[in-house]
Amino acid sequence: MTDSVGEGPEIVNAAGQGAVVLVCEHASNAIPAAFAGLGLAPGDEASHAAWDPGALGVARAMAAALDAPLVAATVSRLVHDCNRPGGSPGAMPPLTETIAIPGNRDLTRADRADRARRYYAPFRDALEAVLAARPGAALVTVHSFTPIWHGVPRAVEIGILHDADARLADAMLVAAPFRTGHVVARNEPYGPQDGVTHTLREHGVGKGRLNVMLEIRNDLIAGDAAQARMGVMLAGLVTAALAGLGQGAAP
Amino acid sequence: MTDSVGEGPEIVNAAGQGAVVLVCEHASNAIPAAFAGLGLAPGDEASHAAWDPGALGVARAMAAALDAPLVAATVSRLVHDCNRPGGSPGAMPPLTETIAIPGNRDLTRADRADRARRYYAPFRDALEAVLAARPGAALVTVHSFTPIWHGVPRAVEIGILHDADARLADAMLVAAPFRTGHVVARNEPYGPQDGVTHTLREHGVGKGRLNVMLEIRNDLIAGDAAQARMGVMLAGLVTAALAGLGQGAAP
Numbered sequence: 001m002t003d004s005v006g007e008g009p010e011i012v013n014a015a016g017q018g019a020v021v022l023v024c025e026h027a028s029n030a031i032p033a034a035f036a037g038l039g040l041a042p043g044d045e046a047s048h049a050a051w052d053p054g055a056l057g058v059a060r061a062m063a064a065a066l067d068a069p070l071v072a073a074t075v076s077r078l079v080h081d082c083n084r085p086g087g088s089p090g091a092m093p094p095l096t097e098t099i100a101i102p103g104n105r106d107l108t109r110a111d112r113a114d115r116a117r118r119y120y121a122p123f124r125d126a127l128e129a130v131l132a133a134r135p136g137a138a139l140v141t142v143h144s145f146t147p148i149w150h151g152v153p154r155a156v157e158i159g160i161l162h163d164a165d166a167r168l169a170d171a172m173l174v175a176a177p178f179r180t181g182h183v184v185a186r187n188e189p190y191g192p193q194d195g196v197t198h199t200l201r202e203h204g205v206g207k208g209r210l211n212v213m214l215e216i217r218n219d220l221i222a223g224d225a226a227q228a229r230m231g232v233m234l235a236g237l238v239t240a241a242l243a244g245l246g247q248g249a250a251p
Numbered sequence: 252m253t254d255s256v257g258e259g260p261e262i263v264n265a266a267g268q269g270a271v272v273l274v275c276e277h278a279s280n281a282i283p284a285a286f287a288g289l290g291l292a293p294g295d296e297a298s299h300a301a302w303d304p305g306a307l308g309v310a311r312a313m314a315a316a317l318d319a320p321l322v323a324a325t326v327s328r329l330v331h332d333c334n335r336p337g338g339s340p341g342a343m344p345p346l347t348e349t350i351a352i353p354g355n356r357d358l359t360r361a362d363r364a365d366r367a368r369r370y371y372a373p374f375r376d377a378l379e380a381v382l383a384a385r386p387g388a389a390l391v392t393v394h395s396f397t398p399i400w401h402g403v404p405r406a407v408e409i410g411i412l413h414d415a416d417a418r419l420a421d422a423m424l425v426a427a428p429f430r431t432g433h434v435v436a437r438n439e440p441y442g443p444q445d446g447v448t449h450t451l452r453e454h455g456v457g458k459g460r461l462n463v464m465l466e467i468r469n470d471l472i473a474g475d476a477a478q479a480r481m482g483v484m485l486a487g488l489v490t491a492a493l494a495g496l497g498q499g500a501a502p
């Protein structure tokens with residue numbers, strides 16, 4: 001840890017005036033040089049353990065379609081998962097489903113606090129500022145998931161996830177059959193019980209802000225064209241849902 | 252008041268096994284003989300002041316499409332409005348927008364209690380029993396409104412009304428643009444502030460039961476064919492909304 005400054009998120013379309021603020025916590029698989037690759041085995045930094053492949057491309061397409069700002073992390077979630085509480089052990093795991101992260105073993109409390117200060121705090125603060133400037137905007141986070149988990153293929157293609165405030169998720173689930181042939185499911189393949197709704201809880205639930213987390217199976221968004229198509233479809237789905245809730249423009 | 256028994260509601264399709272229970276509080280304009288027509292001027296008993304023209308036909312079509320039981324009042328709301336608290340002055344008004352109801356003037360508390368006992372209590376109890384047998388069913392009430400109110404034409408065609416629990420209304424408002432070209436609006440032409448959500452509050456809100464009140468402009472449901480068409484459309488809309496909420500069959 002010799003670098004003296006943290007890396008804040010990228011903010012795409014920062015002047016966006018749409019009814020949505022987008023977030024991509026797992027946009028990047030970059031590991032700052034000071035971490036020496038976290039000791040990963042060759043190739044592991046490209047796996048879904050390090051980031052959400054395709055999610056940033058989808059989120060960028062949504063940002064364009066919705067005229068929405070997008071707050072995207074610029075470091076791997078293995079350095080600090082920005083969808084976990086700042087400095088928490090789960091935000092920098094030593095093991096995932098498929099890989100070991102030697103650089104995350106034996107972290108002291110001070111190590112974790114340092115990572116939170118460098119990578120989580122700037123992300124949280126930037127998102128908070130973007131949201132504060134848009135009191136009526138809905139919060140939409142964009143993720144991808146691997147098609148095979150512990151050896152079992154997953155049938156769900158798009159997950160619409162929520163924590164205690166289900167309004168936007170409910171509305172998207174209602175509109176989904178009219179707008180896509182994909183297999184869409186509530187709180188799949190993860191749900192709030194898995195600890196994945198940190199951003200929703202921190203910035204949406206309890207503040208009365210409409211919020212939802214989207215999970216896209218990553219085999220469906222391999223490549224720019226597929227990401228653009230998915231992003232446009234999801235933007236339409238969000239818009240239809242918000243219109244039904246009396247928010248945003250008509251679909 | 253010489254009749255010794257009250258008139259309970261009609262229960263259509265009492266064995267219905269669908270995911271919905273339907274209610275039509277203003278299904279009838281019948282005034283029991285003992286009330287001597289409540290002293291209405293000729294023709295007033297046919298007006299929307301006495302009932303919701305067309306609502307029963309729509310509700311019957313929905314009951315068939317949804318395999319839903321339907322609890323429908325068999326006396327005019329001028330005798331006792333079953334969508335108002337039992338025995339309340341507002342449940343038997345002496346004046347409405349357009350007509351005078353001489354038989355509702357100078358009612359004593361005992362008169363009102365007697366009407367509640369005869370007409371409201373059997374309605375409430377029957378509905379409660381139907382609902383108790385179907386813990387997971389949603390409550391949907393069906394009403395109609397006049398196209399001109401105090402001289403002003405109303406643009407809204409279908410109102411989707413809710414009280415504190417907006418889940419089903421939200422979902423229907425999301426699905427509506429995909430299923431109808433009608434002008435659909437939230438809490439129009441009335442809303443909870445107008446005291447029209449009594450049935451929803453009594454039997455839905457607070458019991459965690461999904462609930463919604465539908466208001467259809469009565470010029471759109473003049474005649475059997477129009478009522479059947481509207482009923483089928485609304486049944487589809489309810490089904491799509493419930494499916495999105497994870498309830499009932501898929502649309």
